[in-house]
Amino acid sequence: MHDEDFEWELDRDAVRRAKPGKRLFQYAMTYKKTIIFALAMLLIAIGTELVGPFIAKRMIDVHIAGIEQSWYRATAEDAKTVPFEGALWKRADRFAEGEARGEEARVLQVGRGFVFVPGGIETDGERSITEDGSLRIVRGGESRVYEASVLSNADIFAFYRPEVDGILQLSWLYLGLLLVSAGFSWGQRYYLQASANRIIRKMRDDVFAHINKLPIRYFDNLPAGKVVSRITNDTEAIKELYVTVLANFFSGTLYILAIIGAMFFLDARLALACTIVIPLLALWIVVYRKFAAGYNRVIRSTLSEMNGMINESIQGMPIIQAFRREKQTETEFETMNTRYFDYRNKMLRLNSLTSHNLVGVFRNVAFVAMIWYFGGVSINGVQGAVSLGVLYAFVDYLNRMFQPVVNIVNQLPNLEQALVSAERVFVLLDEKGEDVSDETMPRYRGDVKFDDVCFSYKEGEPVLKGISFEAKQGQTVALVGHTGSGKSSILNLLFRFYDVDSGRITVDGVDINTLPRQTLRRHMGIVLQDPFLFTGTIASNVSLDDPSISRERIEKALKDVGGERMLASLANGIDEPVIEKGSTLSAGQRQLISFARALAYDPAILILDEATSNIDTETEAVIQEALDVVKQGRTTFVIAHRLSTIKSADQILVLDRGVVAERGSHDELMALGGKYYQMYQLQQGGARAEAGAPTSSGTAAGTPAIAAQA
Template identity: 65%
Template sequence: MKQTGKRLFQYAAIFKKPLLIALLCLSVAVATELAGPFIAKKMIDTHILGIEKPWYETASATQTEKAVPWNGTFYKRIDHFVAGEPKGQEVRILQAGTQFVWLDQPLAFDGARKLTPDGKLTITQGTEQAEYTVKKLGIQELYTFYEPEFTSLMKLAALYFVLILIGAGFTYGQRYLLQSAANRIIQRMRSDVFAQIQRLPINYFDNQPAGKIVSRITNDTESVKDLYVQVLANFFTGTIYIVGIIAALFILDYRLALFTLPVLPLLYVWIIVYRKYASHYNHEIRERIGSINGMINEAIQGMTIIQAFRRQKETTQEFEQLNEEYTKYQNKLLSLNSLTSHNLMNVVRNLFFFGLIWYVGGSSLHSLITVGVLYAFVDYLNRMFHPMVGIVNQLPNLERAIVSADRVFELLDEQGINVETGKSERYLGNVKFEHVRFAYKEGENVLKDITFEAKQGQTVALVGHTGSGKSSILNLLFRFYDVNEGRITVDGRDVREMPKQLLRQHMGIVLQDPFLFTGTIASNVSLDDPSITRERVEAALREVGAAEMFQSLPHGIDEPVIEKGSTLSAGQRQLISFARALAFDPAILILDEATASIDTETEAVIQAALEVLSKGRTTFIIAHRLSTIKNADQILVLDHGEIVERGSHEELMGLLGRYYQMYQLQQGHPETAAAGEDGLRSGL
């Protein structure tokens, strides 16, 4: 968690300027909002309930001096007198129930008030009681005494309105900056993850379903985005709110503020307990969603096989099992969230309110706290629980984001090789394997002491049964994997000493099942490499004999190609793949069973092009159709990872060995092949 949090902070630090400005805007917005209860307190205590403060006769006779005319005399409230201004007789305006009364003398003490029908006001405090003769005030008379306060009330209301507008403006700025910064952070993270994929070795993809990798780039990074947009905003907002409110509570009354402090350790314990259980559930959920994505991807890729072999029911059952496991953990997390969500926080808040009432009512504080202070305190307490509810409600997003970030960083931490951006001089193409041994799994060698040499311009064919090691030789040459023992050299230089990208810069490959990208035929030949001109693309297509075939399409070589080129025939896809390899003018050309899935006519076209294009290039051919490699300079026959025969077509046919048998079988002469096998056995 600490390491993940540190790395998330490092990503945020890249865009610290907008984040810091957003937090500054947030602080201003919180300050403007927290000023509201203070303004309300002043309005209540000073300008509304302040009418009960002592009033004195005064010589002032203007409204601007807050003087109020009553029965031919002017009166002014005590807090409106300036220093040294003379005061006359003290009078009071008091509220008893819903009625306001006039008392033309000071109060001896204050307490519980009761107004009798005959105009007597009784005040009781403990065992003491006092009775006064008072005069009831009508609405218009009461209004006269409130009138001097209207200007101040309007000013405070206007101030509050202005603060609301300011707070709204800063809130908008905070949210916009925070979300835009979060979008840029996630954009950077996705770019880093995608760049990391380019650096990973091929064996990583052998062991990881594509759907799981896609899930980390899309779903997991989106969950991390929630951390910056929702969780960060709520946690920072909540923290600033809570700190500001506690400070305001201490300003109001430190005794009441102390009463609320236990809520902070309660919130901390709450977060710790929640994360303990939620972490496990979220790990399982993210793992299941990755598996679901992987299965969906696999099902889409293999839909033809699924439907052809009527495996829809079994595939659906497998999916439902994963879906059921995912739903199970989702429901467990949902139960945890329901138990620890805002409902529980509301219970805690109500308990605090109950405790507050009991605390104030059962102590001497009730006689020392004004209505305005109590109103402001209750308002602040409500406001304090609101961000706490926000923090608690964001705990699921926090935990989900942390788990997702763990998965993203796990991918970023995979050992990869930086992509070289430079260029290397075109090498000659002299390839040499020296006592090469290789195993995909430790102790299970698929290549055993492979030694051969391919000189510049030569064509070397690799033949053998499935699993004999043909493709493994080319995987090592391309450095998709590295040898366990021995070495491979190109022009005398060990390939392990050459950056992989620069080594492959002058290699071309055509696979049995060519992969086409979404785009056009032309873009699939050039791969959008700016060094591959339009003329070069057209020339490559002409050289492989595909120009006329594609010119007949509605848009020619600009014909759209959808994913994997499924609208094109196998032969068309293979010709595009072949033209792609040739367009890059490789020094080493590799054909991995490139003619296995195409028709005889297309194969003849490619064979004709190869006669010209293989000149000056070292060409490796893996072929099951032995008729396509009769002109190879060297044919290597492999069996269980070893070279059992080598030579030209004529030399190998003369040996009457394994190559001879394979050739005769393909030519439809099983009897001759069997005779050759018997001769081989007798020779042994």
């Protein structure tokens, strides 16, 4: 099977209708207050964190590199003065307004040491110490020598002592802001993830509720495993979108914008040099998405196919093993798994080519270029160069800016996977459904009339052609005919699992198409050939957890269908546990529970779709006896292959290729000598053959053809 074969699951028109981005935003807005609160906390966290480089800049420029400012002799000692060589010295920016200043001096760093230069310097440039301990400054080929004293470690610390309090205050402020930022970061992450969990809970509720609104026809074309995959796997991928992807995109975008703003505030030239990363990131995302979207569609579709096959294989394991299909099934699964593996590898190669390592290259190139140019001119004292504090702040900001870029890039695979999953979920949600109605109506009599009803599962392939008949309250109508003749289709229409193409079906004279499906079915009961039991107990399977059905009513329903013997053999009675599909119970026990379930709801119309074909003769006899009682006052429709079980029916309809070929009671149809007569004689002949009796000569003519039909 080629990859194109999976396009039916996500046809492009349906995807366009789904508009995943807009729909995901609408879901997010369901909890917009919490999200806005989280984003406000994020802004505070980013703001407090990005103040750090400003603090570091001030610490460097004012308290550390500020030692190289001009120093002047002070006349009075205070907290900002420094004693050196018998005099008091104070930095130029520490003098109060109007305070007297003496002669100037400079403290300059040369290599790894410092020198004290009385009288100051005229220009700055490349510094060095001469052999006699003087300071030489070279700039533009011009050299100047100044008298200088090399400072000891104690002297250096003395000149820094006035700045210690300021450095400590800024350090405590920095630490406090980091704690505030950490607290608000935790809060925004918690509230964003809590919102994401609520969004996904609502989405799953919506998807599951919508499944209940979809017509049965929809499930004819989509295996159960694929529906399960959309509810579980796809919504889980969308959860990652809200929890991780959008959190990183929101926080990363705000973080990058805030950092760029801070850069422009510090120095516009440096900021312009660093913003080149923004168009590169945008181009990166566009190119990545172009390839990743197609890969992820195949990945999600293949995963859905695999889930569908696993579900089908588990359900059909007895058949697979009985017919020795294990190897073929493994081969089919291996084909799907290999496709999944191949496209996962394609995504892996794409992610490797566009991984965060490429971000690291961009970052390092930006660092080298910035430090080489701006750092060089700062050190050489070129006019208009940035300070060391600004340079440090830019390096810090640049490093911080690339971290959200890395986070965004790392989330691109999850983003594409989530968007593809969202497409699949929204395509399901866009399927036309019908709201579940809570409307109630009084229990109707049960007079049913089919008036020239036509129906087809596929357009142009009619299954029923002009079906007309009438069933009165208390009557039993039996439907017989070969496989595919339309028996089950009639009951599917009556139950409104499907709607008629033309004609009318009325109950007590009311067109059933004018009634909500749930309202119509409220007074109907159905027993299928293969009963379905849910995990729980016998009691919960009879009542389906309807609070209006009491325990006494459950017990009475089981008694009415002859279930006393079944209950007597179970240790917990009606509280006996039932696992999935009732696999620990016999076919007869499951069918008895199914009968009791139908009767517990006291239906006006009872539908039995080959309900006794899979049970033993003894259990069938018990049920038939019970049915003779429970049919009273109810309109009953029976599909039966064992014609002996419908001899007492008020009306028997013999269907052939979608039309009513014969109708009447058992005696009338036998007297007619047509299709029903031949079918009955064939079955009776088969029963006598099994008992060792000779086959009736009445079945000789035309028997093979009828047997094939039966």
